Amino acid sequence: QVQLVESGGQLVQTGDSLRLSCAASGRTFRTYNxxxxxxxxxxxxxxxxxxxxxxxxxxxxxxxxxxxxxxTTSRDIPKNTLSLQMNSLKPEDTAVxxxxxxxGPYGTKFAEPYEYDYWGxxxxxxxxx
Numbered sequence: 561q562v563q564l565v566e567s568g569g570q571l572v573q574t575g576d577s578l579r580l581s582c583a584a585s586g587r588t589f590r591t592y593n594x595x596x597x598x599x600x601x602x603x604x605x606x607x608x609x610x611x612x613x614x615x616x617x618x619x620x621x622x623x624x625x626x627x628x629x630x631x632t633t634s635r636d637i638p639k640n641t642l643s644l645q646m647n648s649l650k651p652e653d654t655a656v657x658x659x660x661x662x663x664g665p666y667g668t669k670f671a672e673p674y675e676y677d678y679w680g681x682x683x684x685x686x687x688x689x
Contacts, residue, residue, distance in 0.1 A: 562586045562678040564659045569683030576649050576687070582642040582659030582680060589640045590617075593662040596633060596644050597673060598655035598685075607671035608657070609633040611642060622670060626652075649687045656682040 568580040584592065596608040610622040611633045621633055632645045642659060660676035667675035 562592070562661050562663060564661060564678055564680035566657060566659050566680040566683040569657060569685045571686045571688065572649055574650060574687055574689050577645070577647045578649060578685060580644040580646065580657055580659075580683060580685070582644075584640045584642065584659075584661060586640070586663070588663070590635075590637045591664070593666055593670065593675075594633075594635065594642045595660045595662075595670060595676060596642075597658045597660060598653075599658070599682075600652075600655040603655075605658070605673055607673075609644060610670040611635055612670060624671070646685075649685075651687050651689045654685060654687050656684050658682045 563585040565583045572578055591613050593612045595610040597605050598608050599605040607624050608627055609631055612620045614620050630648045634643050659680040661678045662676050669675050
């Protein structure tokens, strides 16, 4: 069983930056394929970013077109933490942000929620205009 706990969500203004964190349990965090999704009111959950284990100490990051160039995801292995640095925030970034983990067997469709085995409870991000 893997537990994921997100934090860092808050009310910010357009153009501000915010950093979300996801604390994960488990001794093999370094091998999890991780991702961030978000869900705005009345909308479906959508992919934001993925941080995938490529073998050894290699990781690959992927981003949704809507956040490419503004958001960066990274992993701190000793702290078992996944982060999402969000810059130049826009009102359309307002959503509940979720952290997700695929602990294997690994799926290939990293942008699809069904590929992930565990989810956090979410953290609210509100960007005012």
